[in-house]
Amino acid sequence: MGGFVVSQRVRVKTENLGPNRRVPDYVRGRLGVVFRVHGAVPDYSHDHSEDWGPLYSVLFGSTQAPDSHSNEKVIVDIHESWLADATT
Amino acid sequence: MVLVEESRQEAGVYDKEAKLEHRELSDGTTDRTSELEEMLTGNMLLLQALLIALTKKGLVTLEKVDEMLAATNPPRYENGARIVAKAWLDAEFRSRLVNDAKTTLRELGFALNRTPKLVVLENTEFVRNVIVCTLCSCYPYELLGNPPWWYKHDSYKQEIITSPTKTLEEMFKLTVPANVELHVYDSTSDIRYMVLPRRPERTEGMNEEMLASLVTQESLIGVGDPLKAAIVQSK
Numbered sequence: 001m002g003g004f005v006v007s008q009r010v011r012v013k014t015e016n017l018g019p020n021r022r023v024p025d026y027v028r029g030r031l032g033v034v035f036r037v038h039g040a041v042p043d044y045s046h047d048h049s050e051d052w053g054p055l056y057s058v059l060f061g062s063t064q065a066p067d068s069h070s071n072e073k074v075i076v077d078i079h080e081s082w083l084a085d086a087t088t
Numbered sequence: 089m090v091l092v093e094e095s096r097q098e099a100g101v102y103d104k105e106a107k108l109e110h111r112e113l114s115d116g117t118t119d120r121t122s123e124l125e126e127m128l129t130g131n132m133l134l135l136q137a138l139l140i141a142l143t144k145k146g147l148v149t150l151e152k153v154d155e156m157l158a159a160t161n162p163p164r165y166e167n168g169a170r171i172v173a174k175a176w177l178d179a180e181f182r183s184r185l186v187n188d189a190k191t192t193l194r195e196l197g198f199a200l201n202r203t204p205k206l207v208v209l210e211n212t213e214f215v216r217n218v219i220v221c222t223l224c225s226c227y228p229y230e231l232l233g234n235p236p237w238w239y240k241h242d243s244y245k246q247e248i249i250t251s252p253t254k255t256l257e258e259m260f261k262l263t264v265p266a267n268v269e270l271h272v273y274d275s276t277s278d279i280r281y282m283v284l285p286r287r288p289e290r291t292e293g294m295n296e297e298m299l300a301s302l303v304t305q306e307s308l309i310g311v312g313d314p315l316k317a318a319i320v321q322s323k
Contacts, residue, residue, distance in 0.1 A: 022223060022276050022277050023276065024222050024223055024274060024276060026222075026249065038205065038278075038279065041204045041205045041277075041278040041279070042204070043201075043203075043204045044204050044278050047277055047278060052277075055277060055278060055279070057273075057279075059271075071253075071264075071266060071267075071268065071269045071270055072251075072252050072253060072269075072270045072272070073269060073270065073271050073272065074249055074271075074272045074274060075271055075272065075273045075274065076273075076274045076276050077274070077275065077276045077277040077278070077279050078276070078277075079277065
């Protein structure tokens with residue numbers, strides 16, 4: 001785990017013990033691609049009072065809706081502890 | 089109706105001025121309200137006396153006080169409009185803004201002390217960015233003030249995620265061509281987003297102020313385009 005890079009395939013964990021709950025249900029368990037690497041964001045006092053580790057913007061393909069278009073992407077900010085490598 | 093008013097008046101529970109039933113609140117609210125009103129009146133008198141004394145002594149002018157009050161005004165989306173206009177005019181500023189928004193905007197005097205990280209998303213010919221926060225209502229408040237009402241509405245949050253093209257069409261009358269990729273950013277954590285929309289056509293020669301007047305609040309969230317040049321000029 002760790003040190004993900006741009007374009008790396010990752011899978012969002014379905015659950016994660018710990019205080020960080022800020023991952024929306026619709027991406028839990030899904031495959032995505034690292035779109036942007038932010039590192040640990042300082043001054044994070046708004047959502048949490050402890051360091052949640054490196055943050056990534058992860059890009060997901062079209063949502064499950066049957067009429068969704070292939071040019072539609074959703075990008076979600078997810079901390080490293082919620083992500084697993086899915087390269088293979 | 090008259091009867092009700094009369095009987096309430098007789099019972100002494102009717103406020104003539106407000107034409108409302110006068111309720112005695114038993115939870116101490118009435119006491120606290122009158123306490124606060126008394127304090128407020130006292131403070132207003134004190135403030136007036138202080139201002140008169142200061143201006144008479146020539147230590148401050150009323151204009152200066154107004155100016156200082158204006159500086160404490162809450163942020164508004166016009167901040168974003170001005171930043172976008174500047175980016176349209178200055179390519180070097182635009183690239184710094186897109187690469188590191190917080191540092192770049194701090195140089196312009198925006199403190200952004202309560203914004204962990206700010207990312208400016210540049211729309212291009214091929215990519216259109218849209219912002220949402222499905223978990224709560226994260227928004228760059230410190231820079232743009234309050235979001236529009238629909239930003240916090242569940243229908244927007246759900247539909248922009250499940251079918252963005254359709255939602256933009258139906259809720260915002262915005263058609264996204266099939267060759268444009270739609271990037272919906274769900275601002276789930278420490279990052280706050282602002283969209284840098286594309287500069288409208290036929291705006292050559294416009295100065296920063298004129299360009300800023302084209303930028304709408306919706307265009308900073310990505311669900312709309314800036315106004316067309318002709319609309320503003322005819323105002």
